Amino acid sequence: MNRLAIELPGLSLKNPIMPASGCFGFGKEYSQFYDLSELGAIMIKATTKEARFGNPTPRVAETSSGMLNAIGLQNPGLDHVMANELPWLTQFDVPIIANVAGSTLEDYIDVARVISTAENVKALELNISCPNVKDGGIAFGTDPKTARELTARVKEVSEVPVYVKLSPNVTSITEMALAVEEGGADGLTMINTLVGMRLDRKTGNPIIANKTGGLSGPAIKPVAIRMVYEVSQRTALPIIAMGGVQDSYDVVDYLSAGASAVAVGTQNFVDPFACPAIIEDLSKIVKEWELEHILDLKGRSWGKHGKTANHRA
Amino acid sequence: MNRLAIELPGLSLKNPIMPASGCFGFGKEYSQFYDLSELGAIMIKATTKEARFGNPTPRVAETSSGMLNAIGLQNPGLDHVMANELPWLTQFDVPIIANVAGSTLEDYIDVARVISTAENVKALELNISCPNVKDGGIAFGTDPKTARELTARVKEVSEVPVYVKLSPNVTSITEMALAVEEGGADGLTMINTLVGMRLDRKTGNPIIANKTGGLSGPAIKPVAIRMVYEVSQRTALPIIAMGGVQDSYDVVDYLSAGASAVAVGTQNFVDPFACPAIIEDLSKIVKEWELEHILDLKGRSWGKHGKTANHRA
Amino acid sequence: MIQKQDMIIVSHKQIADHIFELTLRGSLTNEMTSPGQFVHVKIMNGSEPLLRRPISICSIDRENEQFTMLYRVSGSGSGTSTLSQLMKGFTVNVLGPLGNGFPVDELEEGQTALLVGGGIGVPPLYELSKRLTSRGVKVIHILGFQEQKVVFYKEEFTALGETYIATVDGSFGTKGFVTDVIDKLDVTIDGYYTCGPAPMLRAVEQKLSGVDGYISMEQRMGCGVGACLACVCHVQGDDTGTAYKKVCSDGPVFKSKVVVV
């Protein structure tokens, strides 16, 4: 038995580790560092119907133990992704989770219908939480009703299971989770970035051209852990968690909080070898801690509430 | 002219710097380090009607560039604060902002009515945003209607201007700000802590006995700056800003974002001399940058939107 | 007076598995009055790690304006692991001395004091023992550790008085807990002083309930100076439930039976 393997709706993962959307492009760059088949899955960069240049630069700014970004969903558009990026990725033995973004319900539906037919796309991730473009779906991500509706409509057209990526910039993320569960979501991914801002000390102007950006990295981990802890105890949906993962112990934390798999975002920039290093360390932890399976850790933090379904392969 | 002096409703501040509530007790401990009369004001620890022990320990946990706390509004209760803490503070020439907490509307009203009569209490800070006690007012802090109502009722009984402390754990902090403005608030203080959690690596259990805690420190500064930037452009109320201030340049950032004064929380723990050091550095900045007044910096980040009322003394 | 000072690293070395000895120099040393006080150490400038670390004063060298602390590196990525990498010549920012230590004048010349330490609770007993012996008090040390490789300062304590070591796995000294050693002691104890993990403190307080004693508490801290209420403990015999003591500023040393361990 592979003690790291995990079965989630649509996804047979060799291990619970995958790069987070937007932090790994479409895989090409990181393929110079290691064999992408080592990964549990790959969450590719948000794809929209048309090609987008995204926001003006500067697009990133560093903050204490974190970074802000406002890339603005730059991507080559659905057709190009279908014709080039996804076929290129078929050389690797790794399931692809396609991050889908748009401005209107129709955008999401159109992209989902097409991209879910690609042979290596095993699940969709509905990005209803991008804080960096006015028309980037954040409206869907902050209103439970709209989110439920969007999920239901995408489910109708998708050939593969649908995960919904939740925004932390809400009063109750649990309410959002329950809404998309009702809408028929197969899983949750969380969290997207927190909206933040940094000013230039001298001029007082925002450093990022878009003014605000999304905060990621270790700074947000306590917020993300809390949200995973809350949501995982309230829904039956599996959670792919993310936010500030730097090493295998952070992964242990997310599983303990109730996640079933974990994505690595910003840390890829800090260390391009982060994902395979974490996977290797997880194997060691499983051995040293004498776990039958890594998901023995799932929900450890819940205390006496008992366990929900796990997702061991 | 004192280029750091600031006039806000009820408050004549020698300078824009004050310790944040809960991070300075009732001043006694820090009075061993410097003369409290140097401060712009003091935001004292939340006071409730009855004495409270607060939450079990551990009550704090460190995170990347931040800390979690779940003190749980421990305080000696209104009578003791009126009889001991506030009279002791009259030896200093510094206005006191009394942080008021409670579980019910009546609690807030009762505490506000009494504490606002103390001679050195020049303003109230309604804590409707403490994330660490179930009955700690957070319900008031996430629902605009309740917040407006609470503000209006407290305004009826308070002898001094009322500031409302906003929670960042909401979908729209601007909506909350506008609601309490409608309720008659004289000013805003923001932000309180973000709800977060840290797990013990070995056991997977939450480190803090209360499980979740409030995240403070430099990690949250980008979120706080963004919120001050947003809210200050939408309301006419003055903002006392806080979140991760470590030095005078952080203060410059908050003023640039649109705040009129700044509170220092967690940094007092890191450096008990933080507040006087920042005040001294601000004097230097005013000189070096050749500012007529520190509030020349106010709202610099807004771009072409023009300036609102400033609050120079 | 509590001061804040950049103190110079005079010596810094590993003395047992994960255990380091750090000696710092600076005039702040002159403020240190009683054994059992602690300092609050800022490990790097900037925001990471953010909070200071409370570490006991292990020995004080007034003459050279320097003091020593012993600390355990708690894991990779921890603040103490970063601390352990700082070299001689660098400075460390210290806030202290903090809290109230062990009173040394409660015992007279010729009386016998029992000093019971567990793990990283052992260090503050060293300065205490030096003070007691210099007053002519007879000291008996019982020091408990997990296993042989984390034992430290055996010689130093032995030089001051009778010293028993207990290890949980029996790899050194008596197998078992410090209380197992206490059980076998056949002397009259006039007072005890103890520092270590809470279960040990409770066991010692109970076992020596007939004797006056002092207990040093540990608690996660924010400010270290009494302002944040992170480090409170309940008070024995309090019915209201609202009475409390702050470990940082009312303690860390309390008379036995005062606080709930």
Next chain:
Amino acid sequence: MIQKQDMIIVSHKQIADHIFELTLRGSLTNEMTSPGQFVHVKIMNGSEPLLRRPISICSIDRENEQFTMLYRVSGSGSGTSTLSQLMKGFTVNVLGPLGNGFPVDELEEGQTALLVGGGIGVPPLYELSKRLTSRGVKVIHILGFQEQKVVFYKEEFTALGETYIATVDGSFGTKGFVTDVIDKLDVTIDGYYTCGPAPMLRAVEQKLSGVDGYISMEQRMGCGVGACLACVCHVQGDDTGTAYKKVCSDGPVFKSKVVVV
């Protein structure tokens, strides 16, 4: 091949106001091919500062497996200020070499190259100049700085070829900008290479529009390897508005008139 390596600090010193020279040793040096490439430096382990810092390769010493970079400390509390405190013997984690540098074989022996650098854009021109001169290309350097106290490497460049310094305040060399020096030059330029602040790059590109040239761009970066799209720039003559180049992996050096500076 891009590698990641803990490289040893061989020498580290201040050479002008806020300007440091850092030499690192490690086999990663062997991967460095063209002048103008950069490395991505992680300043401390852990999360603060979080991101790597892009710094140009200033000179390469293959024989000793070491290379040198020059950097400016941008303010107290900045990552570079922390970097400047690391001492000989410590290691720094380097990711590199990254990006595409200046092509050196476009010019023949006897031809003349103009190298125009501004401020902290000067360093990559040094290795470039060494390569060009070793091929027998004649080099002319024009280096612009704010003021005298931040001028560096004047001797080093002078040893390789004609060198003009311009300072904005006139405290050293010609008063004014590098373009003021270009105006006065009376030679035929066969190619130019430039690195510095965007306004300078634009001015140089315009002034030398008749000459083939290479421009090194700067942009805030996330990954440094082409994955995050933080560092994009527009492409000249693109009507769609969606064409772009990534400074980190398509650049940082571009042929003139290719990207929008």
